[in-house]
Amino acid sequence: MQVPSLIGHTQELLGIILPSRKPADALIDIFFRSHKYLGSHDRKFIAEASYGTLRYLRTCELMVQSAIAEVNEKVYEEDKILFLIVAYFFLTGNKVNVTPEQISSKLKNKKFTERMAHVFDSFSKPLLLTNKSTVERIGVQYSFPDWIVQRLVEEYGEFDAEKICSSLNEQAPLTLRVNTLKTTVEQCQAELSKHGIEATKTPLSPFGLNLSKRINVFLLSFFRDGWFEVQDEGSQLMPYLTDPKPNSKILDVCAGAGGKTLEFAALMKNRGEIFATDINKYRLKELRKRMKRAGAQNIRIQEIQAIEDLNEHYSQFFDDVFVDAPCSGLGTLRRNPGMKWMITEESVREVSEKQKSILESAAQLVKPGGRLLYATCTMLKQENEDVVEEFILRHPEFTFVDIEPMIGKWRIREVTTGSYFKLLPHKHGTDGFFCVVLNKQGDR
Numbered sequence: 001m002q003v004p005s006l007i008g009h010t011q012e013l014l015g016i017i018l019p020s021r022k023p024a025d026a027l028i029d030i031f032f033r034s035h036k037y038l039g040s041h042d043r044k045f046i047a048e049a050s051y052g053t054l055r056y057l058r059t060c061e062l063m064v065q066s067a068i069a070e071v072n073e074k075v076y077e078e079d080k081i082l083f084l085i086v087a088y089f090f091l092t093g094n095k096v097n098v099t100p101e102q103i104s105s106k107l108k109n110k111k112f113t114e115r116m117a118h119v120f121d122s123f124s125k126p127l128l129l130t131n132k133s134t135v136e137r138i139g140v141q142y143s144f145p146d147w148i149v150q151r152l153v154e155e156y157g158e159f160d161a162e163k164i165c166s167s168l169n170e171q172a173p174l175t176l177r178v179n180t181l182k183t184t185v186e187q188c189q190a191e192l193s194k195h196g197i198e199a200t201k202t203p204l205s206p207f208g209l210n211l212s213k214r215i216n217v218f219l220l221s222f223f224r225d226g227w228f229e230v231q232d233e234g235s236q237l238m239p240y241l242t243d244p245k246p247n248s249k250i251l252d253v254c255a256g257a258g259g260k261t262l263e264f265a266a267l268m269k270n271r272g273e274i275f276a277t278d279i280n281k282y283r284l285k286e287l288r289k290r291m292k293r294a295g296a297q298n299i300r301i302q303e304i305q306a307i308e309d310l311n312e313h314y315s316q317f318f319d320d321v322f323v324d325a326p327c328s329g330l331g332t333l334r335r336n337p338g339m340k341w342m343i344t345e346e347s348v349r350e351v352s353e354k355q356k357s358i359l360e361s362a363a364q365l366v367k368p369g370g371r372l373l374y375a376t377c378t379m380l381k382q383e384n385e386d387v388v389e390e391f392i393l394r395h396p397e398f399t400f401v402d403i404e405p406m407i408g409k410w411r412i413r414e415v416t417t418g419s420y421f422k423l424l425p426h427k428h429g430t431d432g433f434f435c436v437v438l439n440k441q442g443d444r
Contacts, residue, residue, distance in 0.1 A: 331377040373438070
């Protein structure tokens with residue numbers, strides 16, 4: 001398919017994504033399923049152009065505003081989206097061999113036709129970032145809302161804040177977690193090699209493989225046989241901090257589709273008991289499919305309306321309670337760039353209150369001598385340290401666990417430790433993660 005047609009499809013897709021509050025990846029999947037005639041190369045172009053435009057939306061919008069400022073014509077929403085896509089190509093140095101005439105033919109307002117050369121010329125000029133505050137400069141250069149940049153500067157300093165924003169604009173690697181219930185890292189790596197897929201061991205996770213190129217791994221027969229799951233390396237490290245014993249009773253409170261639940265099963269070698277709960281029955285349905293494929297036999301799934309539902313039968317019952325809390329998802333923007341325009345200060349405040357409530361309820365399910373783990377995929381203190389510190393003030397029976405021995409056991413290196421376990425994309429090459437392990441006083 002010719003590039004102008006592909007840009008037209010990208011325009012159509014972004015016209016669906018931009019006004020929606022749904023995740024871009026889900027909408028892209030629906031779009032491709034309704035456009036089955038698109039080949040793999042066409043889909044790659046459309047997906048990358050859509051994600052790229054979302055990733056640099058603020059910067060592209062400023063480029064478009066500057067380009068059309070002198071053109072006193074109505075800008076239809078469809079035309080604006082088309083301009084944003086072209087601006088993205090200029091911003092990233094990828095002109096994709098498209099001409100002003102080709103773009104003009106797709107415009108709703110044909111009066112822009114004579115000015116398209118001027119628009120293209122404007123796109124080729126760099127944005128002026130002088131005389132801007134630190135927050136504005138970083139926000140425009142890396143296309144982030146000012147309030148997010150302000151938070152990152154306050155909490156990490158200007159240098160690291162800029163590095164974080166830059167790294168969150170990079171494409172995340174395709175990372176697998178090898179399922180040791182079925183195979184070994186070495187065997188999986190060899191099988192990938194037989195299929196012409198280069199894979200290298202992840203530097204932090206002992207059971208991870210990074211693929212050198214993006215492919216549809218779900219079509220591989222040994223994926224269907226349960227040899228691996230697609231899972232970010234940082235996400236793979238969270239269950240290690242539990243240091244689960246083979247006979248433990250573990251509760252995965254917000255299990256979702258169960259990526260970490262399945263990892264618990266592998267770490268425990270299918271022994272002990274893992275209770276997986278969630279309020280979303282559709283995610284639990286997906287977990288049931290994944291359990292069967294992975295050969296995980298020690299997981300008990302329980303749908304709940306609220307965590308409080310568990311108190312009647314499971315008060316002080318579990319050796320380990322893992323709270324993979326709902327959060328803003330700021331640490332996953334490499335995979336979901338459109339989320340940066342959905343997250344607001346108000347939504348962070350609301351989710352922070354929800355996290356406190358979940359943690360409070362989960363604490364009642366930990367037996368004396370047991371452990372409570374709190375984890376998020378965000379880097380904001382309001383969702384991380386602030387939640388934990390407020391909880392500790394209310395519950396002095398919980399104390400911080402030194403996680404250094406667990407990190408040493410799994411040979412995990414170069415992570416931010418102390419009381420808190422933190423992974424930052426610009427330092428560790430993973431999504432952004434936070435985790436803390438708390439011990440409840442008493443004997444098991």
